[in-house]
Amino acid sequence: MNITEQAERLANTYADAILRLSYTYMKNTDDAQDICQTVFVKLLTQPREFDSPEHERAYVLRMAANACKDLLKSPWRKRSCSLDAFMEIPAPEEPDGSVLAAVNQLPASYRSVIYLYYYEGYQASEIGQILGIPTATVHTRLARGREKLKPYLEEYGYGNASVSEKL
Secondary structure, eight states: OOHHHHHHHHHHHHHHHHHHHHHHHHSOHHHHHHHHHHHHHHHHHSOOOOSSHHHHHHHHHHHHHHHHHHHHTOHHHHHOOOHHHHHTSOOOOOOOSOHHHHHTTSOHHHHHHHIIIIISOOOHHHHHHHHTOOHHHHHHHHHHHHHHHHHHHHHTTOTTSOHHHHO
């Protein structure tokens, strides 16, 4: 039997069973179809001889279950989610004009240092230990962060007072 006939036989015999089983694991039709394709590719690239049709069916379904489990525990799957999940997330709120909203618009390196210094009350040396950077770098980022914060504060209507007074 050539590979085309083998593929047709496998698809006609096992496609529905693999899709149903995969859907019970994945809860998603697209993922179930991907699993089905993966199983068929493995079956066609690594042919095996079976004692009986029951043994072949058990092997194919076990292969599908294992493929589902592998996908569910993959690191990629843990770091991603479906687009449907994003439909439930509300749109970001408009900035409320607070100083914290202005601080949150800074780049991450400045934002973390300013937040830890002004809002959490840590000293520069403590911030350096927390972030794993030298104390001099903390002082530099505080100074640069204050400079970058000035336009944001003016945008929120805080005028020309110094940044330190507003925080």
